[in-house]
Amino acid sequence: MFQINENYLQLNQSYLFSTIATKVEKFSSSHFGADLIRLGIGDVTLPLSPAVINALHRAVDEMAAKETFRGYGPEQGYGFLREKIAEIDFRQRGIDISADEIFVSDGSKSDTGNIGDILGDDNVVAITNPVYPVYLDTYIMRIGKSDKLLLLSCNAENGFLPEIPSERVDVIYLCYPNNPTGTVMTKTELKKWVDWALENDALILYDAAYEAYVQDEDMAKSIYEIENAQQCAIEFRSYSKNAGFTGLRCSYTVVPEALKVRTQNGEQVSLHGLWNRRQSTKFNGTAYVVQRAAEAVYSSQGQLEMREMVGYYMHNAKLIRDGLIEKGWTLFGGENAPYIWLKCPGDMDSWTFFDRLLAECHIVGTPGVGFGSAGEGYFRLTAFNSREKTAEAVERIKKWEC
Amino acid sequence: MFQINENYLQLNQSYLFSTIATKVEKFSSSHFGADLIRLGIGDVTLPLSPAVINALHRAVDEMAAKETFRGYGPEQGYGFLREKIAEIDFRQRGIDISADEIFVSDGSKSDTGNIGDILGDDNVVAITNPVYPVYLDTYIMRIGKSDKLLLLSCNAENGFLPEIPSERVDVIYLCYPNNPTGTVMTKTELKKWVDWALENDALILYDAAYEAYVQDEDMAKSIYEIENAQQCAIEFRSYSKNAGFTGLRCSYTVVPEALKVRTQNGEQVSLHGLWNRRQSTKFNGTAYVVQRAAEAVYSSQGQLEMREMVGYYMHNAKLIRDGLIEKGWTLFGGENAPYIWLKCPGDMDSWTFFDRLLAECHIVGTPGVGFGSAGEGYFRLTAFNSREKTAEAVERIKKWEC
Structure with a gap:
């Protein structure tokens, strides 16, 4: 019988972002009409430039x-x-x-x-x-x-x-x-x-x-x-x-x-x-x-447009950073990168924070532990959503009693 | 010191089509203005359909x-x-x-x-x-x-x-x-x-x-x-x-x-x-x-266009087949495939045939031996060039005294 590369069986069966997608889907189906804001996966939202x-x-x-x-x-x-x-x-x-x-x-x-x-x-x-x-x-x-x-x-x-x-x-x-x-x-x-x-x-x-x-x-x-x-x-x-x-x-x-x-x-x-x-x-x-x-x-036009696009996302990153710092949270990143890495408040673990942020603020992020054991207790937010959604997410977090 | 995958060193240093490209380039540079017809690499020539x-x-x-x-x-x-x-x-x-x-x-x-x-x-x-x-x-x-x-x-x-x-x-x-x-x-x-x-x-x-x-x-x-x-x-x-x-x-x-x-x-x-x-x-x-x-x-339009495109190349294949059969050469393929596989005439080996076809007919094909030892003495022509070039190539081969 032919053989497979059995190293594959040592992998986690589910990829991090699939697990997240499943959780979000489950939440959405039981909270019809909830205005979810996605700051999870690192995907861009602005269209391609002219x-x-x-x-x-x-x-x-x-x-x-x-x-x-x-x-x-x-x-x-x-x-x-x-x-x-x-x-x-x-x-x-x-x-x-x-x-x-x-x-x-x-x-x-x-x-x-x-x-x-x-x-x-x-x-x-x-x-x-x-x-x-x-x-x-x-x-x-x-x-x-x-x-x-x-x-x-x-x-x-x-x-x-x-x-x-x-x-x-x-x-x-x-x-x-x-x-x-x-x-x-x-x-x-x-x-x-x-x-x-x-x-x-x-x-x-x-x-x-x-x-x-x-x-x-x-x-x-x-x-x-x-x-x-x-x-x-x-x-x-x-x-x-x-x-x-x-x-x-x-x-x-x-x-x-x-x-x-x-x-x-x-x-x-x-x-x-x-x-x-x-x-x-x-x-x-x-x-x-x-x-x-x-x-x-x-x-030359392409270079200008690229700088503008990066600038837009960096402005989002600043909104998130400023908001969370005001809230007194501990942060890394977001100054030379589109990712904000935050310490989950109140010593919450990453998945508890994920679940609560989803249930209470309707915001999707990525549990730090999904990137490795040393990420436990941390959480990643991305700056790639629109300005409006990002600002709205920050407002929700600022008002959140957690 | 870090190690490489040394299996790579067991590969032929040069890929078949690079060797051909080098030979063709050498020929072209010493035969300026020669009207080369390429029936070598299996690349299409018709533009994308509407x-x-x-x-x-x-x-x-x-x-x-x-x-x-x-x-x-x-x-x-x-x-x-x-x-x-x-x-x-x-x-x-x-x-x-x-x-x-x-x-x-x-x-x-x-x-x-x-x-x-x-x-x-x-x-x-x-x-x-x-x-x-x-x-x-x-x-x-x-x-x-x-x-x-x-x-x-x-x-x-x-x-x-x-x-x-x-x-x-x-x-x-x-x-x-x-x-x-x-x-x-x-x-x-x-x-x-x-x-x-x-x-x-x-x-x-x-x-x-x-x-x-x-x-x-x-x-x-x-x-x-x-x-x-x-x-x-x-x-x-x-x-x-x-x-x-x-x-x-x-x-x-x-x-x-x-x-x-x-x-x-x-x-x-x-x-x-x-x-x-x-x-x-x-x-x-x-x-x-x-x-x-x-x-x-x-x-439905795409399917029509696809059939027309395939039909065009199959017509080319028929031109090549008919011409070479008329010449008395032994052939395989070309009836349900865009490739014609011919036995090099006069017991020529694949690379001798390649060199002579290039030098005497200004036609580029692919030596059969490039696909493995059992291809020695054979040669591949493709049907992917234009109708005009394909017809012209067939005429040149028909007139060729080899």
């Missing part, structure tokens, strides 16, 4: 005519987009990344999930706790539950930033601005990780999906702002949260040529070549029309 | 307005598309597949590559020789070169159809209409495979990306036309070759609920649940606008 929409229409028209139709594109992405990324996201910020080092894809979830394909099974892998569930689940899918998986605890004492591990770690996932805690690392802090990785021949998988929310000058938008990071880090970037592409699907991953590793018999291998082979074999490129939409984000 | 284009424009407009904007969609695909697929591709053909059993994706290359994620490492896996390179390469990426990989030789004697293996096989990839040979299986032949799989508790991974090209009544368009195939087969379908979506990227995979397997400790597990977990964790759904485009393929 520059992006125009680019999409133009690209669709190209696909309608024989002379301009495009079939299979390069698996790595079209040059027109990769060049723009290299120029605007990197070179203009003084970072030497070339178009060839960029791999355009359909989403950071795919890429942070698939990156394990090119890594060995014996690596000691570290993730933070709490963490974006994809890093954990894809590790378990590939390796199973293992003592080679290390959880770096993040808590109020360390400001929800992990400490450099004292034991051996080969691969670490870092996500800043962080999902779910909204925390950020200063360049000084990030440099410690880069130096540690270089000293210990470790690989940093750096998820920078929320870089557009970085406002402070002393925070890095890319790990490659740190000297020599190209020798130890892969960076994941996305158009989901800066340009509203959650339903359009476009992201990119940077695998620098300088990132080399020795094989077990001492041969030097470039990770760039491995990822290129992975993507050429198991992926057929992102839709042409979507790549033209991403290109439009780099036009 | 029903698809209209649906794309409408969906783009929806993304521009707050009220109709769509962010994250279901990872499995939107209900509006899955329902259409279940109804038109299956139920109307008398096959009981439900919308829940369908997973919409960005391409069959992704899905046939990723399906290995949910399978165990110890399976004996069979592929045909010659074969679509993705099945072979993704096996090597996951397992490395192994005596658990079995190649089923296809040749002129067996009409390029594999024979049922006499040794143990747990998983087999079948692709009909076949890429690269253009051969098809009758329902009677396919039933032998289904019965064999059911008797031997084997899994069939059935790639039906070219089903739209099936013309004969006694050929199956879906493996589920064969009784009980839902208990032993996963089917991969694509919009690339029937509706010209190679640059738009949409496909789907059917994992029937009836497809169960026992784990090593005897627990019964549904593959549907495993693939659902894989897709929810490592994929974020296909672009909304692309799913609306795929939906339009099922409108």
